[in-house]
Amino acid sequence: MKKFYKAVILISLLILLLPLEIALSQQSKTTDAEITEIVQKITPQLIEIRRDIHMHPELGFEVERTAGIVAKYLKEFGLEVKTNVGKTGVIGILKGGKPGDVVGFRGDMDALPITEKTGLPYASKVKIAFDGRETGLMHACGHDVHTTVLLGIAQVLAKMREELPGTVVFYAQPAEEIGDGAYAMIEDGALENPSPSAVFAYHVASDFNTGQIGLCSGYALANVDGFHAVIHGKGGHGSQPHKTIDPIVIASRIVLALQTLVAREIDVAEHTVISVGSFHAGTASNIIPPDAAIRETIRTYGEEQRKLVKEKIIRTIKGICQSAGAPEPEIEYFFGIPSLYNNPELAEKMMPTVIRTLGEPKLLLKAKPSMGGEDFCYFTQKKPSVMFWLGCTKEGDPYYPAHSPHFNPDEKCIPHGVKVMSAILLDYLKMREEKK
DSSP, X not given: OHHHHHHHHHHHHHHHHHHHHXXXXXXXXXXXXXXXXXXXXXXXXHHHHHHHHHHSOOXXXXXXHHHHHHHHHHHHTTOEEEEEETTTEEEEEEEOSEEEEEEEEEEEOOBBSOOOXXXXXXXXXXXXXXXXXXXXXXXXXXXXXXXXHHHHHHHHHHHTGGGOEEEEEEEEEOOTTTTOHHHHHHHTTTTSSSOOSEEEEEXXXXXXXXXXXXXXXXXXXXXXXXXXXXXXXXXXXXXXXXGSBOHHHHHXXXXXXXXXHHHHTBOGGGOOEEEEEEEEEOSSTTEEOSEEEEEEEEEESSHHHHHHHHHHHHHHHHHHHHHTTOOOOEEEEEEOSOOEEEOHXXXXXXXXXXXXXXXXXXXXXXXXXXXXXXXTHHHHHHSOEEEEEEEEEOTTSOOOOTTOTTOOOOTTHHHHHHHHHHHHHHHHHHHHHHHO
């Protein structure tokens, strides 16, 4: 009998909640339609903004022009604007018409020292002196798209301000490519007054078609570490190597030994990459030099793994030098930006919103963890955060990865990204209110 009454109560609750669920579903459809309508109207302006930024790329923290454009538009949209945060970062604060929580969105602004070869009418013509030589400057990693998407979301949500239950903070960040911009902004108080309970971001992905969104829950991007090592030997004549301690042979043994660490000493399931990218020694074919220098990048996930790999690499280098009778090597080992961790709970919570705005579940793709790096990781260390991959390759077009001089994202990804992220930020704030 008790089971019967429990069943009756459960059915009654479901009947009572059904109209609420229908109402919320209808409300979401209405909101999505409003977002879509606004996005359609502002898309021509967004394309103009993106092309202007693309034609005038700036490097690292030297994004004064781009930051000025962002600040100008955010003020026009009615946001409170802070400039020179973390040197040249910009923050826009959009306070909604209803009280509520705080959520953030980050977009980066800087370009790369690459000479553009797209042939576009709005291609970059900017030249700079970099590392002692002249080179072009190009938005070859999609930061012009990220910045434009940020401005698009700000404009959409500003037009829907009265419906917004809380505050959205927009972070236009410099110097992502050198890994310092996010840290500089956070150190300068970017996550305070107001302090978001979550932060979202995009990165364009040429692996995915326009209209698709990729998501990797958990570790998504790697620690970016490395070392510079100088192997000391004893130089001499190339015809009498037995009278020398050959640093080239020693360094070569080190390069090969480091490749065997993975799988022999490091679990292959732990996602570790060790790559020597620079090897310099000697001046002539018949001279054994006194020194050899190697540089390496190391990619891992998590703090424990990066410390473990460091210990094994240093032990290997010193051990090989000692076995060859060489002096103690000089090793400069450094930890760069940490791995990026997409909060699984937050990612799962926002997946229904993404699927709803995409229209089809198959357009939300499960992305594989990457061994690339991204300084949005500093946001993920401080707040529950998720970076989504924004598909940007038109179906049928040739594939060009980021950092290619031919990289040319499909501009249709801009309104698509604005629409999806506007819904994510709005739904997140509504969920926080409903939870309260």
